[in-house]
Structures are given as C-alpha cells and as structure tokens.
Amino acid sequence: MRAELTFAIGRSSWFTALGYSPAAMADEATLSRDEVLGRVRARVLAAARARLSPADAEDLTQEALILLTTKYAHVTAAEELVALGVRIVALKRTAFWRKAARRQAAGDTPVVADSADGDPLERAPADSPDPEAIARARQRLAIFVEAAARLDGRCREILRRKLQGASFVEIASELRRPVNTVYSWDHRCHQRLKRLLGDRWAYVSGEELR
Amino acid sequence: MTGAAKHLVAGYATDSLGEAERRELLRAALDDQALFDTLVEEDGLRALLQDSAARQEVLAVLEEPTGWERVRAWFERPATLLDLGAVATLVLGALAGYALLAIRPAPSAHTPAARPMGAPLSPQHVAWLFQLPEQQVAPAGIEIANRRDSVLAPGEPLHLRLSLRAPARVALLEQRADRPGTQAWPGLGQAPALVPRPASGGPAIHHVSLETPAEEGAHRLRLVIAPAALDLGALAPEDLAAVASQLTIVDLRYQVTQR
Numbered sequence: 001m002r003a004e005l006t007f008a009i010g011r012s013s014w015f016t017a018l019g020y021s022p023a024a025m026a027d028e029a030t031l032s033r034d035e036v037l038g039r040v041r042a043r044v045l046a047a048a049r050a051r052l053s054p055a056d057a058e059d060l061t062q063e064a065l066i067l068l069t070t071k072y073a074h075v076t077a078a079e080e081l082v083a084l085g086v087r088i089v090a091l092k093r094t095a096f097w098r099k100a101a102r103r104q105a106a107g108d109t110p111v112v113a114d115s116a117d118g119d120p121l122e123r124a125p126a127d128s129p130d131p132e133a134i135a136r137a138r139q140r141l142a143i144f145v146e147a148a149a150r151l152d153g154r155c156r157e158i159l160r161r162k163l164q165g166a167s168f169v170e171i172a173s174e175l176r177r178p179v180n181t182v183y184s185w186d187h188r189c190h191q192r193l194k195r196l197l198g199d200r201w202a203y204v205s206g207e208e209l210r
Numbered sequence: 211m212t213g214a215a216k217h218l219v220a221g222y223a224t225d226s227l228g229e230a231e232r233r234e235l236l237r238a239a240l241d242d243q244a245l246f247d248t249l250v251e252e253d254g255l256r257a258l259l260q261d262s263a264a265r266q267e268v269l270a271v272l273e274e275p276t277g278w279e280r281v282r283a284w285f286e287r288p289a290t291l292l293d294l295g296a297v298a299t300l301v302l303g304a305l306a307g308y309a310l311l312a313i314r315p316a317p318s319a320h321t322p323a324a325r326p327m328g329a330p331l332s333p334q335h336v337a338w339l340f341q342l343p344e345q346q347v348a349p350a351g352i353e354i355a356n357r358r359d360s361v362l363a364p365g366e367p368l369h370l371r372l373s374l375r376a377p378a379r380v381a382l383l384e385q386r387a388d389r390p391g392t393q394a395w396p397g398l399g400q401a402p403a404l405v406p407r408p409a410s411g412g413p414a415i416h417h418v419s420l421e422t423p424a425e426e427g428a429h430r431l432r433l434v435i436a437p438a439a440l441d442l443g444a445l446a447p448e449d450l451a452a453v454a455s456q457l458t459i460v461d462l463r464y465q466v467t468q469r
Contacts, residue, residue, distance in 0.1 A: 036240065039240050039241060040240065042243075043239070043240070043243060043246040046243050046246075046247075047243070047246055047247050047250050050247060078236070078237060078240055079232065079233045079235075079236035079237050079240075080236075082236040082237070082239050082240050082246070083236055085246075086236075086239070086246065086249045086250050086253060087253060089250050090250045090251075090253030090254065090257075091253075093250070094254075137258070137261075137264075140254070140258055141258060141264045141267065141268075144255070144258060144264075144268060145267060145268055145271050148268050148271055148272055149271045149272075149274075151272070152276045152278065156272055156276065159224070159272060160269065160272040160273065162221070162224040162226040163224060163259065163265050163268060163269050163272065164269065165226075166226070167226060167227070167228050168221060168226060168227070168228070168231065169228065180217075183214075183217035183218065183221075184217060186217065186220045186221060187216060187217040187219070187220055189220070190219065190220030190223070201254075
C-alpha cells in the first residue's frame with residue numbers, strides 16, 4: 001500500500017504564511033499513504049491520550065487506523081485522511097465517554113449496546129434514532145442559538161454570511177476588506193462565540209463526561 | 211499552531227473554507243498536534259452546523275435585528291408627522307419648563323419669615339441712626355425693584371428689594387425732604403424685623419412695598435442692619451454709640467416729581 005500521493009502545491013502566500021519551508025513542501029509533495037497514515041496515527045493517538053486513559057487511547061487509535069486502512073482505503077489525499085482522522089477521533093472519543101458514563105450509571109455492569117465500536121461516521125447524530133442523542137443535539141442547538149443571538153455587530157454579520165454559505169473571499173468582497181482582515185475578524189468572533197457557548201456546550205458535547 | 215492556520219479554524223467549523231483553504235488547514239494539522247486537537251474540539255460545532263435545519267434555525271436568529279440595530283433603523287427611517295409632532299411637543303415643553311424656572315425666583319433666595327422681634331425703636335433711636343454715616347459691616351443692598359431710574363411720582367408704589375446677610379435685625383428708615391426721619395418698615399411702633407438665615411445659605415432677599423410721599427423733592431431711605439443678637443430698641447439712646455460699629459447702614463435716595 002504505497003500509493004504515491006501528489007499534491008497540487010501552488011506557490012500561494014498561504015504556504016509561507018503557514019510556516020512551510022520549500023524543503024518541507026517538497027517533502028510533503030511526495031509523502032506516501034503509509035507515511036501520511038503514520039503521521040495521522042500520531043495525531044490521533046496524542047488527541048486521544050489528551051482526554052482518555054492510555055489503554056482507551058490505544059484502542060481508539062487502533063480502531064481509527066483499521067477504519068482508515070480498510071474501509072477508507074480508497075482515500076489517498078492527505079488532507080482527506082486528516083479530516084477523517086479528526087472526525088473519527090471526535091466521534092469515538094465522545095462515544096467512549098458516553099459508554100463510560102453509562103457503565104457508571106449501570107453500576108459497572110456491561111453495557112450491551114457498545115456505541116464506541118464500529119464506524120462512527122455511519123452513525124451521524126442526526127440520523128440516530130437514539131432518543132438520548134436527539135435530545136443532546138437539540139440541547140446543543142438551543143445553546144448555540146442562545147449564544148449566536150448574543151453576538152452583535154461585525155461578528156453577527158460574519159457568522160450570518162458564513163451560514164448562508166458565503167466563502168471568506170466573498171465575505172471580504174462584500175465588506176470591501178482584504179481577506180486576511182476577514183480571517184482575523186472571524187477568528188476573534190469565533191473565540192467570542194466559544195466564550196458565549198461556555199461550559200454548558202462542553203457538557204452536552206460530552207467533554208464533561210470524561 | 212501558526213497564526214494563519216489558527217484563523218482558518220473558525221471557517222472549518224462553519225464549513226466556509228474554499229477548497230484551497232481547507233486543504234491548507236488540514237495539511238497543516240497533519241504535523242501540528244495543537245491544530246489537530248483544535249479541529250477535534252471544533253467537530254461538535256461542525257456537526258451541528260452541517261444539519262441544514264439547525265443552520266436555518268441559527269440563521270433565523272441572526273437575521274433578527276439586535277436592539278441597537280432596531281434603534282438605528284428607527285432613526286434612519288423617514289420622519290413622519292407623528293415624529294415631527296413629538297419633537298415639537300418636546301421642544302415646547304422644554305421651553306415652557308425653562309421659562310417657568312427662569313421667571314420664578316429661586317425660592318431658596320427668599321427669607322421665609324421675617325418678623326419684628328424685640329423692642330421697638332423710639333424717635334430718638336431713629337434720629338440717632340440718621341446721624342450715622344453709611345457703612346458696610348456686612349454685605350447688604352437696597353434697590354428699587356424693576357426700575358432703572360430713581361425718579362417717581364407722588365403716591366406711586368415703591369417696591370424695594372433688600373439683600374443682606376442673615377440672620378440679622380433689620381429696619382428701614384425714611385426721611386422725606388427735610389423732615390425728621392421715621393421708621394418705614396416694619397411699621398411704626400414695631401421692633402426691627404429679625405430675618406432668619408435662608409435654607410440655601412446665601413444672602414436673604416426681602417421685598418418691601420411702600421408708597422412714595424406726596425411731597426415733591428429728594429427723599430432718602432436708610433437700611434439699618436444690626437446683628438441678630440443686638441436689640442437696638444432695648445438700648446438706651448446714650449448707649450447706642452457703643453454699638454455703632456456693629457451696624458450696617460445703606461442709603462437709597464430717590465426723587466419725587468410731579469409728572
């Protein structure tokens with residue numbers, strides 16, 4: 001499995017802005033899938049270890065790698081493998097926490113339905129018939145709506161345009177500002193939104209269950 | 211995490227990145243653990259906003275104007291007759307209020323009650339007081355109210371405005387032409403008025419109304435102010451010289467002419 005990956009690297013300002021040296025760019029342009037997976041594995045393991053026990057983190061990483069090498073074997077682009085890694089970690093980590101919480105609630109007796117197993121990408125919360133998941137999704141939406149309603153001025157306007165599907169380039173054009181300015185505004189507004197979301201968001205997102 | 215990649219994270223959560231931006235962000239996350247962790251943290255938000263119904267619900271809230279936007283929109287709309295009427299009413303109300311305050315003298319400047327107290331002044335007291343020169347031991351003044359000149363007709367009302375530092379005992383003496391002086395206020399036979407300190411702490415203002423004499427010629431009014439503790443009427447005429455230095459004496463001269 002040494003499918004060579006090639007990336008269309010333009011000499012855009014973003015590469016230098018992101019801190020890529022020409023040598024690093026040349027290195028990444030010829031990464032094999034195995035090399036990419038090796039790096040993804042390292043990222044997944046570190047992200048899992050940050051919130052789970054070492055054993056659970058190892059389990060999660062193994063499951064993620066199995067999925068990436070079997071079910072998603074057709075995915076070759078490095079950025080898509082990273083995106084899958086991010087999504088799998090997020091969903092599996094939450095599933096681990098919920099599983100642990102259910103075990104705790106059931107007095108450490110085994111839980112029959114093990115939501116941490118399998119491909120989490122096939123059980124998107126919106127499609128889940130699980131009433132608990134639906135209730136959680138509604139709760140998260142209510143918290144987000146409440147936080148968004150408290151945004152004003154530029155932050156409200158940027159979030160509105162983003163949710164309408166506008167890209168940063170389009171927003172910059174509409175606001176007659178350089179796109180880098182819009183990036184900075186959006187970053188600050190996102191930080192503000194996260195503060196408005198507060199601890200309740202972390203709780204219903206499962207992060208408080210760990 | 212580099213600054214540029216950090217700025218793209220918010221766009222990742224809302225799925226607002228263009229293809230190139232998304233590729234650059236995810237490529238950066240391949241070798242940047244902090245960025246990868248941030249993307250994992252953002253996944254819950256991203257999953258929420260990928261649901262079109264949820265997105266619409268948030269959009270509906272964002273499209274509602276904020277309180278400040280409502281105020282701004284109200285001011286930006288074309289003015290109506292009702293607005294003009296309201297503005298005119300406010301302006302008229304403000305003018306009326308200002309006029310009322312400006313016309314009505316400040317109540318604190320007036321002395322609420324000045325009443326005769328102590329022993330009345332005898333003709334000897336009055337005569338002696340007219341012999342003293344004008345002197346200002348304490349600030350005091352007497353003027354004809356609402357008039358610039360001091361020429362009046364016989365029998366014309368004479369409105370006087372007295373200002374002084376209270377508390378004090380006050381008497382207004384009158385000398386018509388060459389006749390001997392008499393007490394004009396308080397009335398004959400009454401003691402000098404004790405003027406209390408105004409609540410405002412400022413000078414006490416008193417209005418006194420008299421009538422000009424029937425005789426033509428030059429006349430004089432003499433305002434005599436003694437300390438509140440000094441009862442001039444109780445002193446024997448021979449003892450008055452000892453307290454002369456405590457008295458404030460101000461004269462007002464006016465002319466009575468047949469017009």
